[in-house]
Amino acid sequence: MHRPWLVWSPGGYGNMKLDEDHFLGQILPRLQHATDLEVPPGDDCAAIRLDAHGDRLLLLAVDQVVAGTHYLYAETEPRLIGHKLLARNLSDIAAMGGIPRFALVAGGFPPDTQQERALAVMEGIIALAEAHHVAVIGGDVGRCPNEVLSLTIIGEVEREFVCRRNGARSGDLIFVTGVLGGSFPSGHHLQFAPRLAEGRWLAREKYATAMIDVSDGLFKDLQRILTASGCAAHLDPGDLPCRNGFSPQSALFDGEDYELLFTVSAERATALVREWPFDTALTQIGRITTDRSAGTIVDPAGREIGRIEQAFNHFSSNNSAQPSDGR
Amino acid sequence: MHRPWLVWSPGGYGNMKLDEDHFLGQILPRLQHATDLEVPPGDDCAAIRLDAHGDRLLLLAVDQVVAGTHYLYAETEPRLIGHKLLARNLSDIAAMGGIPRFALVAGGFPPDTQQERALAVMEGIIALAEAHHVAVIGGDVGRCPNEVLSLTIIGEVEREFVCRRNGARSGDLIFVTGVLGGSFPSGHHLQFAPRLAEGRWLAREKYATAMIDVSDGLFKDLQRILTASGCAAHLDPGDLPCRNGFSPQSALFDGEDYELLFTVSAERATALVREWPFDTALTQIGRITTDRSAGTIVDPAGREIGRIEQAFNHFSSNNSAQPSDGR
Known part of the structure; x- marks a missing residue:
């Protein structure tokens, strides 16, 4: 984001x-x-x-x-x-x-x-x-x-189309574009195509109730939607669309994916998938709930996924490809 | 500028x-x-x-x-x-x-x-x-x-008030606000007050035919007005309002003064000086001509004042106070 x-x-x-x-x-x-x-x-x-x-x-x-x-x-x-x-x-x-x-x-x-x-x-x-x-x-x-x-x-x-991150509501489904994880080692972070057409379409068709771009890692950016919207989320890491060769862990915590993460009301989700006019992958990865405190992300077993500290430090701890040549 | x-x-x-x-x-x-x-x-x-x-x-x-x-x-x-x-x-x-x-x-x-x-x-x-x-x-x-x-x-x-640098015409008088020179050694470059009220007044009263702020040195910034307007200028370095302790040379070539440099038609110059509502010093420093090629600045004897190279390199050659602590 x-x-x-x-x-x-x-x-x-x-x-x-x-x-x-x-x-x-x-x-x-x-x-x-x-x-x-x-x-x-x-x-x-x-x-x-x-x-x-x-x-x-x-x-x-x-x-x-x-x-x-x-x-x-x-x-x-x-x-x-x-x-x-x-x-x-x-x-x-x-x-x-x-x-x-x-x-x-x-x-x-x-x-x-x-x-x-x-x-x-x-x-x-x-x-x-x-x-x-x-x-x-x-x-x-x-x-x-x-x-x-x-x-x-x-x-x-x-004004009628502007997408903010505070519009997610309990029952909304969570979607993400493209694939996630390994942006630095794969070189994606240098060559990605910004999802302008997708974001514009989601806004104009009023599918997205909340939207953010995934730049600091899905986990952290989803938390931002949840915190702003006062919601929690259920997420199955196994549902995440992973970049070839990268794990759900990478998809969850790696940064600089620059995909769109957004929520859609359950009633409109089927239409979204049916009408989606782009080649860009579209994946439902979870749903919004209010049965936990705002910002919480839990897996299907109800366990919290990771911790905020992980998201904050994922490059330095998990990603050896982080640039460090200070010139 | x-x-x-x-x-x-x-x-x-x-x-x-x-x-x-x-x-x-x-x-x-x-x-x-x-x-x-x-x-x-x-x-x-x-x-x-x-x-x-x-x-x-x-x-x-x-x-x-x-x-x-x-x-x-x-x-x-x-x-x-x-x-x-x-x-x-x-x-x-x-x-x-x-x-x-x-x-x-x-x-x-x-x-x-x-x-x-x-x-x-x-x-x-x-x-x-x-x-x-x-x-x-x-x-x-x-x-x-x-x-x-x-x-x-x-x-x-x-739109009717916007001031550009391309509006100077032959016969216009050249004015500058404040005093010039020695901005680095005097500490002025860190503490100056931007001339917002003065610039706004000059625009709304339509006094300024061309205007720029002096950030790369009067000589270089005046040249920019002259080049954009297709004019030359007569300037007497002795007329420049110098900061206390600094020479006309400093006033002409030192950077980061952040004063306003502007031109006014000869007919309105008297009214400008009479109506000027600010404590900020206002000094007429020369006039616009077309008897030289655009961008040329000459002294009262008709000699070109300095050279572009001087303006480009004034800090490194003339100003020992240029910051160089690269941290």
Whole structure:
């Protein structure tokens, strides 16, 4: 999801002393909520009402990629770095049911960076932007010993279609697109296609009652839907669509899948499966309940699946492919 | 100005192999220009038309601060880093005559960063945001060996009031707010107040025919107005309002002043000076001509003042106070 503020310090990216929950606990109450803010910080995107009468919302989110954290500096084709940066942000627009429109890029490059490298990164951004009719409208560059790029995405969505994460209700079925797990070792994290068409369709057809994109691992991102919606979930790890060669454990805890995770009312689930117009896999993986405290995920035997700490630290403990070349 | 794209690789920030002009020459033609883009990349902000009939434009810009480039990591109070980051962006809104509304922040912090430091940086952003009724609506954090923060600012302006840099005409007088030079050694670059009220007033009263904020040095930023407007300028360095203890040379070439540089028709200049409602100093420093090629700046004797190369490299050659602690 890489939502504004709720991805602050994902523990999966190293042993930062910054504690996400504590940090957000301090910051979120300090933020002024503008009167025309339809969706405040804490979802995949913030949403702004453009005018009092209008039906259109502006979607805004920012995300970054850092050498050594999100990719290996020397080993990664620069075009793919640009692709990943924009794709991560497009995935946030997809999870809100929106249409991406504009992007601004800020880059910090080591002083000895060759022009060809920076251009190739931009080419990766521009190629994906063109494919989705996104206009790159601004940028800035600075000298930075460690390569780092941030991108702000601006999209739009009709107010009646905007998908949030707080709409899941008891009895809803839980679906996920694509396959999960092993995004880093498989290279998926660099080459994935953001699920824009799928997210838009789910929003316009009003199938999704809550939606998020899976970026910090299914377990953690599902918990975010559950917490926001005040629900729990039943999940059978055996039902998870695993990437070839990867375990349900990977599917549950690995990050950077960038698939859509969403809930659908039981009444409409059959129609969803029947009408689903995409080649993208669609898998029902569980259902929403209220018989546990919000955020809890239990297996068919009623046992809690994993623990939050696992989700926070899954890269460092379970995933040897995490980039660590800090350049 | 730190305009989208035209601040790409300011040479003042080190001997980057990335060449600004060459890089932009490659990138700008590749960018799609959305049909609803009123001001394309290359001004202080890009401006988007929100709807076909509406009069409001959305202003967007991104800017960043990097430890060792824009501030010294160990020596700088973290609140001031946050203040500077937002203030730089507010200065871009000011230069367009706009009103700032929303901000998104992305931060890369070293793994051993104390929570207190990150919170203090955010406090600096939030305090200035509150003072200007700006809502911080999104953020992201990553682990990065070198501290780096980028901020995207979203503002608005009426189409009839938007100030660009391409409106200077022969005979216009050139004005600048405040005093110039020595921003790094004086500490001004960390504590300045963005000229939002002044920029807004100049736009609404339609005094400014072209406007930019002085971030890469008066010489270079004036050249940008001249190049965009197809004009030259007469300037007497002796007329420049110098910060106490700093020379006209500093006022001409030092960066990060964040004052407003603008042109006014000769007919309205007297009224401008009479009506100017601010305590901020207002100084006429020259006039626009067309008797030289666009971008040329000459002194009263007709000699070209400095050279572009000086403006590109002024920090590294002239300013010993440039931050270089790369942490």
